[in-house]
């Protein structure tokens with residue numbers, strides 16, 4: 385029996401050197417802020433500090449952002465997100481802790497050295513665009529390049545290229561006020577791209593946009609990230625946005641990071657009641673992907689194995705279905721057996737089974753809300769493939785419903801498709 389390995393849909397970050405490394409970072413506002421850090425470490429609460437006239441905006445924040453990662457900091461208003469991002473770009477000094485950008489410890493740098501790191505490594509996209517209204521779109525995009533000391537021809541060439549990337553080809557001569565909100569935000573994005581820094585900090589960058597435009601911008605950001613491989617630290621108070629964009633998400637509450645994880649980690653294994661309550665209303669079907677809920681196949685047969693091997697497998701494990709795969713773990717056929725094994729389909733030879741189902745395959749990044757219809761149509765588990773057409777796993781329909789938080793017993797009992805005993809047995813239900 386070939387054991388089809390499980391492919392992790394969230395591979396570990398690719399580099400050992402983090403782009404951003406924050407360790408035990410504190411920001412306390414008020415007089416003698418250091419005393420606030422000491423008091424917090426001694427067990428005082430945020431409220432205790434407040435009585436003393438101190439605001440603990442960020443408390444003991446530690447996280448690392450890997451190159452090429454989209455890391456989202458998510459939290460309600462006042463949870464400390466903006467304060468945190470302003471410490472990442474060195475705009476705000478920390479009260480305690482370390483903030484290391486590509487090996488540079490911001491707290492220890494001289495002012496000119498800090499400016500250099502900020503100029504060369506970090507660009508920022510703001511919620512309210514922060515465009516110069518009397519300059520053209522092209523001039524706005526090229527503005528930072530002038531500060532970097534580039535000559536006019538190079539500036540214009542880079543600005544044009546960045547406008548193209550942000551889908552604003554031909555708009556360089558207009559004034560920002562002549563563009564829609566979504567387009568103005570793309571100008572902000574183009575300006576950040578033009579500076580060619582490897583880290584993009586985005587503070588509620590899409591929050592002022594209408595929902596549809598906002599979704600479009602999210603898609604565009606994901607696509608750009610894939611192409612340009614930037615490291616993105618994205619701040620939002622919108623959980624759905626966090627889940628759509630983030631490779632990983634840091635959930636903040638009252639200045640502290642409560643949990644860091646993938647959308648799946650946070651949905652499936654919330655670290656606290658607070659996080660659990662927060663994610664309770666998330667539309668899981670949009671967040672979870674086929675790859676994240678696929679299970680390793682229950683019974684797998686090599687395509688070069690014959691009926692005898694199939695019979696043995698069926699006798700020993702009594703699965704209600706077999707998945708047939710080739711040597712490279714690409715699927716070759718999906719065979720179904722309801723009672724007694726009578727034959728199996730292997731390679732070129734096709735031998736009759738009592739019932740043979742065509743296999744239905746889906747890509748691992750398919751959102752699960754798209755899978756419901758397929759699953760209903762095909763009445764069989766879906767086989768999930770990675771980008772190389774190899775089997776990642778199988779999704780029985782019960783798993784699909786459970787993942788969507790809809791697998792109440794009554795749903796299963798009433799569901800004509802699920803009510804197929806073989807299907808239920810097949811997933812070990």
Ligand SMILES: Nc1ncnc2c1ncn2[C@@H]1O[C@H](COP(=O)(O)OP(=O)(O)OP(=O)(O)O)[C@@H](O)[C@H]1O
Pocket residue numbers: 413414439440441459460461462463464465466467468621
């Ligand atoms: N310059 C400042 N002086 C005093 N307190 C501040 C200052 N900046 C922020 N704070 C306080 O720090 C806490 C965290 O604020 P911060 O703006 O970082 O939160 P946020 O999560 O970004 O919220 P929002 O989404 O509303 O901006 C709040 O209680 C805020 O009032």
